[in-house]
Amino acid sequence: EPEVTQTPSHQVTQMGQEVILRCVPISNHLYFYWYRQILGQKVEFLVSFYNNEISEKSEIFDDQFSVERPDGSNFTLKIRSTKLEDSAMYFCASSYLGPNTEAFFGQGTRLTVV
Amino acid sequence: GIQVEQSPPDLILQEGANSTLRCNFSDSVNNLQWFHQNPWGQLINLFYIPSGTKQNGRLSATTVATERYSLLYISSSQTTDSGVYFCAGKETSGSRLTFGEGTQLTVNP
Numbered sequence: 001e002p003e004v005t006q007t008p009s010h011q012v013t014q015m016g017q018e019v020i021l022r023c024v025p026i027s028n029h030l031y032f033y034w035y036r037q038i039l040g041q042k043v044e045f046l047v048s049f050y051n052n053e054i055s056e057k058s059e060i061f062d063d064q065f066s067v068e069r070p071d072g073s074n075f076t077l078k079i080r081s082t083k084l085e086d087s088a089m090y091f092c093a094s095s096y097l098g099p100n101t102e103a104f105f106g107q108g109t110r111l112t113v114v
Numbered sequence: 115g116i117q118v119e120q121s122p123p124d125l126i127l128q129e130g131a132n133s134t135l136r137c138n139f140s141d142s143v144n145n146l147q148w149f150h151q152n153p154w155g156q157l158i159n160l161f162y163i164p165s166g167t168k169q170n171g172r173l174s175a176t177t178v179a180t181e182r183y184s185l186l187y188i189s190s191s192q193t194t195d196s197g198v199y200f201c202a203g204k205e206t207s208g209s210r211l212t213f214g215e216g217t218q219l220t221v222n223p
Contacts, residue, residue: 044213045210055209099208
């Protein structure tokens with residue numbers, strides 16, 4: 001069964017460093033998303049992406065964050081100059097026909113900023 | 115944006131018991147999903163159910179869109195059902211899923 005794949009599963013980085021989280025969405029899906037979950041809290045929307053541009057972003061998604069689809073299969077989230085409060089589980093998701101259809105989530109990347 | 119409220123926040127069951135989890139949302143949604151977060155943090159899709167009723171094995175879900183709630187039923191619970199159950203809804207405009215706070219389910223042997 002097709003699935004969304006994220007790498008790495010766990011990343012530890014020093015405060016102030018840049019990190020890139022990678023995702024391979026389901027191959028025929030057209031809409032891509034990033035969510036995050038701070039430990040013990042609910043899952044929060046960061047950004048949605050369609051046709052090589054951001055279609056919606058949350059108030060969390062400030063200039064520190066960027067997304068890119070560098071090729072036909074990968075979808076990345078870059079966090080510049082990480083802060084302690086960026087420590088969270090980051091989930092990538094994809095859907096086929098759009099946000100009104102089922103979104104499938106990857107297994108997550110646990111980011112720890114020290 | 116919409117508000118999504120889940121109840122109960124915590125639920126402890128004995129193996130074999132049945133349970134009902136509830137999700138209320140503050141406005142109309144055209145996407146409603148249920149997830150199970152396992153102990154490793156993975157979000158497992160359970161149901162995509164913007165309206166109507168679906169069943170998958172021991173689990174079933176019903177969404178009454180006009181009354182803005184959804185229910186997840188777990189029958190004959192097993193210890194492997196333990197974890198956090200989230201519902202998430204998307205309002206009629208925009209693309210974000212808004213998650214509830216979750217129900218922490220513990221099934222004891």
